């Protein structure tokens with residue numbers, strides 16, 4: 001198995017006591033690469049360090065919509081500094097995306113306008129730095145369509161059109177809708193914009209018929225697998241702390257849905273991640 005976990009919050013305190021063991025278990029399970037997205041600047045600084053210390057760990061820097069009130073005048077320059085330092089330090093960069101960024105209409109803590117302005121600034125930053133984005137999109141009451149996608153998709157469409165117009169290298173690999181929980185129609189719109197779709201543990205739940213239908217509608221070469229650790233543990237660990245080693249259960253679910261073997265599902269999704277994040281593949 002050669003797996004990639006494209007979304008795991010290894011910098012969080014939930015991994016404070018056993019972070020290196022968690023990374024070790026993932027590698028034993030065949031997880032060759034783990035991508036840790038930031039939720040705020042402090043998290044970004046922590047994961048840059050984590051990525052520098054662990055060859056298998058990569059990172060994304062950015063401010064999550066639920067932390068958008070922390071976005072201020074200095075945030076953009078701090079993110080640029082982190083990316084540029086990383087580029088100077090590593091021949092093959094460890095910071096491979098801007099994220100996670102986006103909109104959240106589930107929690108009501110951060111006003112939509114505040115979320116939107118942090119999102120737009122970070123999209124601008126991603127274009128300027130030539131990095132794809134990791135998008136968070138969550139509807140009110142976890143619906144599969146609603147105000148969140150209705151607001152987010154036009155913003156992303158405009159951004160992608162600008163990338164194309166400017167001849168940007170990331171126009172063909174603009175990013176991923178992570179832990180996707182939208183409808184088939186919303187998935188289609190994301191795919192049309194060139195985005196990848198991230199699939200997480202809930203696809204393994206008993207009640208996942210609708211999610212499985214959505215996944216079936218996505219071409220295999222546009223699917224990424226992720227754990228979103230420590231959240232969203234797949235069956236048989238549902239309700240427990242999630243960790244990157246469990247991404248194999250998401251690969252197994254993909255294999256079942258598409259009628260291929262787990263090995264193939266792992267390899268295809270690892271290749272998809274390598275294409276999107278432009279990192280070296282160790283074959």
Ligand SMILES: [Zn+2]
Nearest residue numbers: 007037100228
């Ligand atoms: Zn996340």
